[in-house]
Amino acid sequence: ALRAYWTAKKGVYVPGGRYSVGDNSDRGISGPNWEIDLKPYFIEIEEVSRVDYRKFLNSLQVDGHKNCHPDEPRGLTHHPERRQAGDGPVAWVSWWDACAYAGWKGARLPSEMEFEVAAGYDMSAKSRRSYPWGDAYGRGEGGSYFGLLGLDNDVQEWTSSDYTAY
Secondary structure (H helix, E strand, O other): OOOOEOOOOOEEEEOOEEEEEOOOOOOOOOOOOEEEEEOOEEEEOOOOEHHHHHHHHHHHHHHOOOOOOOOOOOOOOOOOOOOOOOOOEOOOOOHHHHHHHHHHOOOEOOOHHHHHHHHHEEOOOOEEOOEOOEOOOOOOOOOOOOOOOOOOOOOOOOOOOOOOOO
16 A cells, blocks of 8 residues: 655645654564654555555646656556445555555655654644554554544555665
C-alpha cells in the first residue's frame, strides 16, 4: 500500500519538532530509540484506494511515465502483482509503483521517520506508542494520534527511505 505525502486536501498536518523514534524492545527491527528533528509536513490519512490507483494506471495511457522516478527500470506497467477487487487499499505494488503514484499526485513518499511519527507518536505524552492506537496489544480501534487510519490491516506501507537498521 502507499500513503502519499502532499497537501492538506485529504491529509493531516504533522507539526515540525523533535520526536522520539525507534524502539528499545527485544523485537530488534526498529531500534534503538533515538530523537530526530523533522520539518512540518502533511500526510494522507488513509492509504491509497484501489479506485484512485486505477485512475493513476489509466493516466499512464495518456501521460506515460513522465511522473516516474528517473531511475525506474524500463518496462514497468505499475499494475499490482495480484488482482484486487473492491475499494480497499491497493496492495501488491512495488516501491517503483508507489513512487510513480506519488509523483502523479504531485507528491512524494514520506520518509520512514515521517511515517513513524505520524503513525505512532503521541503528542500529548511526548512519546512513541507501542501501536498506532495506543500501548495495548490487539486489533486497533481508530487511528493514530494524528488520525492516520488503516494501520492495523497488514498492508505494507512504502516510504522514500531505504530499509536499514536505525
